[in-house]
Amino acid sequence: MPKGEFHTMSIFSNYYWRKNYDLALLMPGRLNENSNPHLLIENLHSHVKRILLYTYDGTDPALYFKHFYDWTLVKSSPTMCLLERN
Amino acid sequence: MNRLDFSLPNFFRMQWANDESRKIWEPRIAKISSAWQEIELAKGAAIQFISIDNLIDYAKKLSKMGKIAFPVAKSGISSSGYVSKSEPVKNNQFEYRVAAISPEDIHKWANAKDDREIGELLGYPQCCIDFFDKYWNQDKYIDLTWPMVIDTPSNEVILQDVLPENNILLRWLGVRPVSHLPCSFYCAATREIAKDNIEAAGFGFKEEMKWMMELLSIPVNWSAIHGIGEVKTSLFRFCFNTDATGDKYSVSIVSDKKIDLEKGKDIWTDNGFSSLLAMDKAHGEIIQFLNGYIKDDDEVIDLGCGNGQLLLSLMQHKSIIPN
Numbered sequence: 001m002p003k004g005e006f007h008t009m010s011i012f013s014n015y016y017w018r019k020n021y022d023l024a025l026l027m028p029g030r031l032n033e034n035s036n037p038h039l040l041i042e043n044l045h046s047h048v049k050r051i052l053l054y055t056y057d058g059t060d061p062a063l064y065f066k067h068f069y070d071w072t073l074v075k076s077s078p079t080m081c082l083l084e085r086n
Numbered sequence: 087m088n089r090l091d092f093s094l095p096n097f098f099r100m101q102w103a104n105d106e107s108r109k110i111w112e113p114r115i116a117k118i119s120s121a122w123q124e125i126e127l128a129k130g131a132a133i134q135f136i137s138i139d140n141l142i143d144y145a146k147k148l149s150k151m152g153k154i155a156f157p158v159a160k161s162g163i164s165s166s167g168y169v170s171k172s173e174p175v176k177n178n179q180f181e182y183r184v185a186a187i188s189p190e191d192i193h194k195w196a197n198a199k200d201d202r203e204i205g206e207l208l209g210y211p212q213c214c215i216d217f218f219d220k221y222w223n224q225d226k227y228i229d230l231t232w233p234m235v236i237d238t239p240s241n242e243v244i245l246q247d248v249l250p251e252n253n254i255l256l257r258w259l260g261v262r263p264v265s266h267l268p269c270s271f272y273c274a275a276t277r278e279i280a281k282d283n284i285e286a287a288g289f290g291f292k293e294e295m296k297w298m299m300e301l302l303s304i305p306v307n308w309s310a311i312h313g314i315g316e317v318k319t320s321l322f323r324f325c326f327n328t329d330a331t332g333d334k335y336s337v338s339i340v341s342d343k344k345i346d347l348e349k350g351k352d353i354w355t356d357n358g359f360s361s362l363l364a365m366d367k368a369h370g371e372i373i374q375f376l377n378g379y380i381k382d383d384d385e386v387i388d389l390g391c392g393n394g395q396l397l398l399s400l401m402q403h404k405s406i407i408p409n
Contacts, residue, residue, distance in 0.1 A: 019385070020385070021385045021386060021387045022380070022381070022384035022385050022386065023376075023379075023380055023384060023385075023386045023387075024386070024387050024388075024389055025372075025386065025387070025388045025389060025396060025397065025400075026389045030389065048387070050379065052372070052375075052376065054372055054375075056358070056359075056368050074379075075375070075379070077375060079371075080371075080372065080375045082375070082376070082379060
């Protein structure tokens with residue numbers, strides 16, 4: 001069973017970046033709620049191998065690719081994208 | 087069971103352990119009971135109580151399912167759902183006991199002579215038909231709970247490892263996995279029918295079946311003395327008329343399952359979903375999408391995760407995620 005961690009406010013803090021993760025689950029719209037999305041994306045790049053961007057409202061997560069220029073798309077659907085760190 | 091020669095009229099009273107239990111579980115039990123009526127109809131044949139006012143609409147509903155309504159008896163109107171004894175017809179006020187059947191079976195139903203033949207037409211297990219005939223028809227029991235364990239030497243029986251599919255002790259609430267009265271708490275044939283029923287419920291009643299199995303999994307005690315029966319769980323207790331006895335008889339199903347009222351609250355609304363089904367569907371798509379991209383010992387973080395249900399679902403779906 002994969003080991004999971006979650007916290008409602010984790011997107012707003014750096015606490016979780018003390019360790020590395022194989023996968024992060026992220027609804028990219030939450031980036032708009034973050035006062036410093038670039039710091040979060042930098043931390044993701046340093047600590048996460050893959051990111052799943054997903055939406056529930058039909059928004060295409062590819063709209064947020066501009067934030068993830070140093071990642072490679074490995075799988076996609078209309079509402080999900082799996083990115084891998086370069 | 088040393089029975090006395092009197093019986094109380096039908097009655098039913100229910101008391102909740104606390105307001106929180108009632109707030110969460112009263113509407114759920116109503117939904118389970120209502121769903122059960124529909125699940126019975128989805129099966130081959132079923133017997134249901136239908137008021138005169140609802141009979142036409144009921145027949146129309148059955149016709150859309152390729153079935154017909156075949157009235158088999160009149161019954162007095164009960165103030166509660168399940169009753170231990172047939173209610174006598176008073177002041178010409180009654181409801182019909184109606185068999186919902188396939189048209190091709192109408193002659194079999196018209197010619198059915200007794201409960202044995204009706205039980206067979208309803209697809210009940212032979213062991214349970216024999217049991218019902220002996221204890222209900224011949225020995226005139228009105229509550230078959232004690233006969234289900236009658237071979238035990240003590241008046242107090244503690245049962246272990248009873249599966250929810252075999253638990254019929256909440257039938258007074260309309261919470262039951264099968265339509266018939268099983269011959270024991272370990273009847274294998276009953277268990278199979280219960281599984282079929284739950285499967286027949288399908289996605290349409292997924293929540294109701296989940297709640298039902300949750301309720302039927304927790305410890306429960308049935309007891310009877312002086313014609314008054316009582317069923318107790320951690321959420322509620324209810325009493326009803328049963329076979330009159332001078333001594334107390336008790337059947338307890340023990341289990342380590344508990345209902346956490348906090349966990350029992352809706353887990354989908356705070357994630358923005360309209361129902362459990364909608365949330366499960368959305369999470370299921372994500373889990374399928376990740377199939378092949380996540381290993382057993384992977385570390386996963388869910389960012390801005392609401393109440394964490396997506397990650398919990400991901401962790402629980404190990405089986406579809408190959409190593």
